[in-house]
Amino acid sequence: MEKNIYIIKTQEVFDAIVVGSGIAGGWAAKELTEKGLKTLMVERGRPVEHRKDYIGEGLKAWQMPFRGAVEKALVDEQHYVQKKCYAFNDATKHFFGNDKDFPYSTPKDKPFDWIRGNQLGGKSLLWHRQSYRWSDHDFNSNARDGEGVDWPIRYKDIEQWYDKVELHAGISGSTENLEILPDSQFLPPFEMNAVEKEMKARIEKKWSTRKLIIGRTAHLSVPAPHHLAQGRLQCQARNECQKGCSFGAYFSTQSSTLPSALATNNLSIATNSIVHSVIYDPKTNRATGVRVIDAETLETREYFAKVIFLCASTLGTTQIMLNSVSESFPTGIANSSGALGHYLMDHLYGAGAMGRVEGFEEDYYSGRRPIGLVMPRFRDYNEKNPNFKRGYFYMAGAQRANWEHIGASDGFGANFKAAIRQPGPWYFNLSGSGEMLPRYENQVSLHPTLKDKWGMPQLHIDCSFSDNDWKMMEDIADTAANMLEAIGLKDVKKDIRAKRDWNPGLSIHEMGTARMGKDPKTSVLNGWNQAHDVPNLFVTDGACMTSSASQNPSLTYMALTARAADYAVQQLKLGKI
């Protein structure tokens, strides 16, 4: 990366400003620059250079002082929220936010876990890379049962944009021709192991409505020529992705969208630049730029552009919008509807079941596959719901027990050691991802008095699981356990982690709070991710989502961003914004 792409102060009026550099921001920058717009990407964190700054990459357990664990004093001081993320460890911790610096508040009885990735590349460096299209079942969901407002788009509106982003990003998966989970433009799928194939056969024989398929993931199972030309190589199945990947084998801003944007020579980047608010001109009814606080010096500066894309993460974007107050918009820019900050959603994770599979002692696997299996949604689709609205899909997988499990058994000495040398029994698990309803009560607002060290008002997050959510989690666990018992598994155990330690936010699929909709009176954005109230302001990260579906949302952010960028450039050329 050339150093001269980084700017601090400038008088230049850019064609476009993109706030944020994660999955949505990277796509916005790529699409806008490739269409010829001089674009400034504004990132609150530090620069992270592909390969060079992956300082934890390749570290083996014994090369870390605490074998991957992080010192308790450091966790207690700086990472008391981030530590709950499955990917947080000694080799990835520098890509997670410092909780002391990024405070937020919640009601005492409504904990919310906000996982942050504040650096160039954002959470694209940390994501779990599962990539699924949404279907019309999802875009129709609010209209069907009356929860939330209707989506302003349908599958046909986004289909070609899925095609486009998938070909560039590289999505591996198997072609299944399922209406509920439309196929992507696939690279070859990862393999299933012997037990997973057997579980698939047993389940599909018993239920015509349930399919077990390999997961779909933004990994180069086999890179296409354009991936190789970009310096991206085949996935090596290390499954250490969040340390950073010098092979560029998984999609991130650094591996995929940033190189494309830089190749246009139309991109500038301002790092360590915390956007305080969007600047609004009431005479023209346009956003004209952003006010920025320097993360290191606390100095303020402004950047200007003709069109602004907010891609600062769901809650980051909404925090900026709520803080962008003016006479025209006293409760936050583009908030004439009053919907801004409301209808926060996450996915319902941590409910499911696991059981032991007898036999298959000769079968094993090699490599650490960076993806599991999925069972596409059947609840509220081709099977009835017991007592709740919406549905879920399952993530699944089969593995053999290893030292972490067998090491807990009784005994000492050579026999104890010999028992651990051999892999243990096979276990197969089903773990749900449930759709959370868009509820007005689940909301974020600016705290009236508390500020962070840069002077930004803190976010107050008021979000909890509803009765519908709890009923769905019960069904996820019960249905999984019943299914595993019905196909002959032993020692079946079910679990609902939300009863213990899984708070809203921890699925890291926070969505909503600046939703799309047809009616400017009830939604913030229109069908092009364009603010109803301010035509040159676009929001294309998770804040825009009108419902949560049950699929991982990032692929949809990519497609919506590419679609919105295309529309914005057209409107700009027509002189309409």
Place this chain on the structure above:
Amino acid sequence: MNLSALPYGSDGIARRTALKQLALACGLALSASSLSALAASFSAPTDFSRRKKTLLSSDQLQLLRELGDIIIPTTDTPGAIAAGVHDFINHYAAYCASSAEQQQLLATLARIEAGARSEFNKAFLTLTKAQQLQLLNAMEQAQNGFSQADRKGLKQLKALVVFGYYTSEPGASQELAYLAIPGGYKGNFKLKEIGRAWALNF
């Protein structure tokens, strides 16, 4: 493929040769970009100067060392002592354990020593192997005056030894099997091709 011998540091000839061998072993085409990706993917080890504090006295450390050897002895591969498990736990417990967990570990060591005194009227380290095993088996089964709490304490100590050993270089790459760069996922792989369990999932 043992990658632990791979040289670190500047791009010397030895390092480039090792990387080429590695690329071949991984089935990677020897393109310039695959070699530079490999080079970049081998970070220098992190700084062990972060690890200075210890929890245990020298007597406690000696006892832990002996217990490690009883739990995971040297067989056809190195055991816990050769893997330095006692030293690792001494640092790990000082930095990563809560004070309750630290107290539990200290109490377990004291309980084992007290058990040796009351049962055999000797220090644990001076018992015969058979006596040591007899005592530890009784403790793990909560028998002969050992309580369920004693069993729980021993289980915690064993879990630390198991963690320290199987995340060590000999534990992960000699006793078990480890590939830093597997080169891909094979779902139809047979156990007999490797003959032992994979070590690490991260």
